[in-house]
Amino acid sequence: MAGKMAIDFHNPKNKTSYSERKVDQSWKDMANRLVDINGKSIVDIGCGGGLYTKALMDMGAAKGIGVDFSLPSIETAEKTCVGIKNVTFQQGNALGTPFSEASFDVVLERALIHHIETMELPTCAKEAHRLLKPGGVCVWQDRTPEDVQQKASVEHLRGYLFEKYPALLAVDTRRRHLQETVLEALGSVDFSNIQSYTLWETRGVYANKEALKKSFLRREGRSILHELSDAELNEFTDYLLTKLNTLEEDHPLIDRDRWTIWVAQKPY
Template identity: 50%
Template sequence: MGIDFHKKDNQTTYTTRQADHTWMEAMKELVPSMNTSKATDIGCGGGIYAKALADMGVPSVIGVDFSQAMLVGAKENCKEYHNITFKQGNALDTGLDNDSFQLVLERALIHHIQDLKACFQEAYRVLEDKGIYIIQDRTPEDCLLKGDNCHIRGYFFERFPKLKEREIKRRHSNELVVETLKEIGFSEIKEVKLWETRNVYEQKEQLIKDVQERTGRSILHELDDGELNELVNYIDKSISTESPIVEKDRWTIWKAVK
């Protein structure tokens, strides 16, 4: 019952947010020479992170996504950015030229990919020598952290263990990611953890409303409306503060060099 990325109704699903400064600071640490890079954002969705790369000084960014509907939203989202272009493709067959990018970004993508080896091979192909590959996703350990006033996502799995089973099944372990990167030929592999700010709410009521109306709610698409209301009530009772609430998600980022 997951979100259909090809439906026209969902083309703005991932265009309404902006990349947080916590993410930008992490990227600057990992890729210090952004302003000399030609980058591709594979699995770009609504263009949020393609736009962030451009804002950080990347001179040329190409966003790639398999969904034409998503690309329509991304183009509208980035219409003021003349250094960002988009093309349809997928992580196993981007259609990009060989050895043509200094930076490849794949954020929140690999949990949709079963064949990691083919995905990583495609990134290796399009990178220049010494090019940097950035993968950002959640490991099973990231997903199973307890819920608290900042880590709202943890409450999803506490209230509905069936979501936990589905989440673990689609997430790749750190060990598998690192082993596969090495197998493809990547070197200088580095793993970092990031608590990325998702949103800031002045009052708890704003958070509750956001969860109820969350369009890019991913794993929550597994819940029906009644279950979603149960979850909202559970979160409401579990959070011990009224304001402000800084919602954060825990991610793993892997950096590798061709």
């Protein structure tokens, strides 16, 4: 296993890693059930390629700002949202953003918190809380170790990665926060109504096995694949296609990942 190839978000080579797929309608439906987005001002922190900033704007947000500490990601996010009104992007750190207190109705931090050290998670929660208007809502989406350890199936392809390379499961589990740790961090600031939900998010629908293979080989939106060398990744895609052998050629390939969503409200 290559081991030391973790994704470098500041490397321009990785700038489209989080922008080359579409946000599935099921994510928008879920977000709409949890938070009223329409007419709201939102900040998407750790926005990556801006896919979810765009999704929130599509859902009717009145104003959006995407923040990421990686400049190449900001440039990609700007391209993702080109032509959309009232949305801007700027470089910043989730632990201390340049915005005034009570600036937003919604703070989204999707797939961000596993990049934050456990000891800094309360600071991340505190910053999200500071940015929210009274009544505003903070949404964190990430995987817990339990989410990561879900078994492989034809609808949970990431599981095959861990079947083939069990050491990667340990790597992925180690970088995820426990449910209790996240609840503790959110509970360490003055949030009310802290809830958590499970979401099987469709990350991709592929026309055929070749398209699926290409997506894996490009390491699209899957930072864990940066732990594998190109040769290992090739071996994995062959393994994956063997696992899908029993499926007919025209069987739709829908890849889902299990996530936990935490929602916390700033009291009025």
